[in-house]
Amino acid sequence: NAGVTQTPKFQVLKTGQSMTLQCAQDMNHNSMYWYRQDPGMGLRLIYYSASEGTTDKGEVPNGYNVSRLNKREFSLRLESAAPSQTSVYFCASSEMEGLTDTQYFGPGTRLTVL
Amino acid sequence: AQSVAQPEDQVNVAEGNPLTVKCTYSVSGNPYLFWYVQYPNRGLQFLLKYITGDNLVKGSYGFEAEFNKSQTSFHLKKPSALVSDSALYVCAVRDRRVDYKLSFGAGTTVTVRA
Numbered sequence: 001n002a003g004v005t006q007t008p009k010f011q012v013l014k015t016g017q018s019m020t021l022q023c024a025q026d027m028n029h030n031s032m033y034w035y036r037q038d039p040g041m042g043l044r045l046i047y048y049s050a051s052e053g054t055t056d057k058g059e060v061p062n063g064y065n066v067s068r069l070n071k072r073e074f075s076l077r078l079e080s081a082a083p084s085q086t087s088v089y090f091c092a093s094s095e096m097e098g099l100t101d102t103q104y105f106g107p108g109t110r111l112t113v114l
Numbered sequence: 115a116q117s118v119a120q121p122e123d124q125v126n127v128a129e130g131n132p133l134t135v136k137c138t139y140s141v142s143g144n145p146y147l148f149w150y151v152q153y154p155n156r157g158l159q160f161l162l163k164y165i166t167g168d169n170l171v172k173g174s175y176g177f178e179a180e181f182n183k184s185q186t187s188f189h190l191k192k193p194s195a196l197v198s199d200s201a202l203y204v205c206a207v208r209d210r211r212v213d214y215k216l217s218f219g220a221g222t223t224v225t226v227r228a
Binding site for chain 2: 004033040041042043044045048058090092102103104105106107108
């Protein structure tokens, strides 16, 4: 079991460029999440997908779009990158969208927007 | 609204000494509480969670946490710290009455010196 995998690990973009962050899980989990982590702040939820075919906005969705491609894969797209989107992005998954459910995280993508 | 506070940015302890990482929370209802650990350039790894029942929760790698409802705290403890415990520790909370996602603390960096 690889768990949650993310690609790429590192990326540098110029302002206005677009890119897609990829996430896949092999734990047969129903729910998947995208977070960003900024210095001195807790993780903030960007988007989540409670189950295949559904997506919902989190706390900080502006400037991002997501696609739940199938049960395994959940991608995050930046259409026009801005320096404020410089961050570390984490994907997570959980078996269910339950209040007690444990989320499992990928290794992260470190994104710099110049 | 729900929130988590980790009052110490850094904790330094000597190997073999007890380790405590503090976490306080604020929720409208009763909480579900989680601790994660993050090693450099890695994603968050689940340590333990409090759902209900016994206020003392035991988790991975010898860690435990005590839920204290009157003080709204969920401090993480380890009786004897190891150098390999050096990492970022992140507390998270979820309000049982709110069908929403986890709120994360900013994290406490633990350094265990040999």
